[in-house]
Each structure stands twice: as C-alpha cells, then as structure tokens.
Amino acid sequence: MGCSDRLAIVTGTSSGIGAALANALLTDGWTVVGLARREAGIDHPSYRHVAVDLGDLDALKRVAENDLGTLVTDNRWTRVALVNNAAISGGKQGLEDTDPDELAHLLIVNTVSPIYLMGFITGTVLPAVALRVVNISSGAAVRAFPGLGDYCTSKAALRMAGMVLAEELTSELRPGGRRVNAAVFSYEPGVVDTPMQTASRSSSLEEFPWGQPFKDFKEQGLLEQPGDVIGEVVDFISGDDQDTFVEKRFGG
Ligand SMILES: NC(=O)c1ccc[n+]([C@@H]2O[C@H](COP(=O)([O-])OP(=O)(O)OC[C@H]3O[C@@H](n4cnc5c(N)ncnc54)[C@H](OP(=O)(O)O)[C@@H]3O)[C@@H](O)[C@H]2O)c1
Secondary structure: OOOOOEEEEEEOOOOHHHHHHHHHHHHOOOEEEEEEOOOOOOOOOOEEEEEOOOOOHHHHHHHHHHHHHHHHOOOOOOEEEEEEOOOOOOOOOOHHHOOHHHHHHHHHHHHHHHHHHHHHHHHHOOOOOEEEEEEEOOHHHOOOOOOOHHHHHHHHHHHHHHHHHHHHHOOOOOOOOOOOOEEEEEEEOOOEOOHHHHHHHHOOOOOOOOOHHHHHHHHOOOOEOHHHOOHHHHHHHHOOOOOOEEEEEOOO
16 A cells, blocks of 8 residues: 555545545555545555445444554554545435434434544544544535535534544543644535535425525536645645644635
8 A cells, every 4th residue: 555654544535525635645645545435446556445334333333443443553654634525415405304314314424424533533543643634514514504404514513523622632631631743624625516516406496495506606617626625635634733623615
C-alpha cells in the first residue's frame, strides 16, 4: 500500500466528492483507505478499498475492529485523517410523512456511523500521531430546508458531534488527558455536481414540492465540480496549528 507516512480513511470514495478527494490525496502522496458499498474504481498502489455498508452497524464494527484498528496503529503513520464524507440525501418528504424505519436508516448512515468512526479512530490512533477528523457537512446542518428534515437533522447532529469531540479533545478531564495535535473540521462543500444533486433535481414537483431550488442550481450553472471543492479539506488534514474545531463553507 505505498510508502507514505500519512493515512487518510475516506468514506464514500465510489462517487462524487469522496472520489475526487481520494484521488487528490493519492496524488499528494497520502495512503488512502476508502469505504463504500460499491468499488471505487481507483487504481493506485496507495489505495485500498473496503466494501462496507454504513447502514449495517455490525458490519462496520467488524471492519473497525478487525481491519481499521490494526491499520491505524501501524507505527509508520505520522498523521492519520478520517474524512466522514459518505451520506444519503433522504426521502424528500415533509416531516408529516416521516417513515420511522427510513429515518432510522438515514440517521445510521449519515450520523451514527460517522460518529462511531470518529470515536473509534480518535481512541485508536496512537497519541503521538497527528489526528485530523473531517465531517462533510451541508448548509442543511444549520438552515431548515422544507422537505429535507431527515437530511437536515442528520447533518446538524454530525456537526454538533464534531464540536463535542473537539471539546473533549481539549478537556483536562478526558480519560488519558488532553489529546495533542488533533483537530476537527466541519466543511460545507457548497452545491456540487454529483449524483446526489442529480437525484435531488430529478423528482417532479408533485413528488418533491420543495425541489425547485435543485433544478435552479443546474439551470443557472451554479453547481461546482467535485474536484474544485476539496482543497480546503486537503489543506486542513495536511496542516498544523489549527484550532481544535474549525468550520468553513466552500467559497465562504
Ligand atoms: N453534492 C452536493 O451538492 C452536496 C452539498 C452539501 C453537502 N454534500 C455532502 O457531500 C458528501 C458527498 O456527497 P456527494 O454529493 O459526493 O454524493 P454522492 O456522489 O451520492 O456520493 C455519496 C457517497 O456516499 C457513499 N454511501 C452512501 N450510502 C452509503 C452506505 N450505506 N454505505 C457506505 N457508503 C455509502 C456512496 O457509496 P456507495 O453508494 O458505493 O455505498 C458514495 O460514494 C455527503 O456527505 C453530502 O451530504 C453534498
């Protein structure tokens, strides 16, 4: 898996922003382990793919305990990053039509699994190793969009979990003491031309009454390309001397 001393674990490398990020990190000399259900189609000696469904917590725990734990404690790493990028966009229904099983599944994929991975990686990476955690967020984490209640809720909770982790990392009361050289980044990539956006504008307005903005993004040429929105993530995980919690939006 290459000879790099920097490891990035990136979820959702089979598509969109995650695929672009994995390729950029590989070009930059990182070793990348990607997690997704589908293959990523990335052919690089420093890339390894782990096929896992983030909606299946037992499968994810097996991957963490049997695979990621050994990987991240390898003493060749001087820097380890986790990028929680994978997500699904939800049912595009008003909250009055909530299906509790679908909501629970979305929250597992978008919130529970990323929080579990944050905790697992933070607790497992050796204390002397630089640790960076990135949660790919959304404007929907901080703004209420009708019809996106499930997605908004999931992203708001993930953003807050990152803020809590940062507080814990700097707390003297943390078991084992403060964690040095660790930082968390919550990053809103803007509106990006990916399959998630395609799906969001593909429903009719009868199916998704609040869907017009997604059609407008495309028609008005407002979509960014995935490769153009990832620079801040690469900079953050590569950099030092950041605050323990940093929040940014693409172009903001
Ligand atoms: N595109 C935008 O405009 C936009 C705006 C704001 C925020 N974001 C955020 O950016 C991130 C990336 O989204 P994107 O636009 O690049 O979407 P995308 O092209 O649909 O990619 C989503 C990725 O998540 C993975 N994924 C989904 N469900 C999964 C599961 N159950 N288990 C494992 N992996 C799963 C997919 O892999 P598999 O299907 O192979 O499993 C895929 O690689 C997401 O967090 C999204 O919320 C996107």
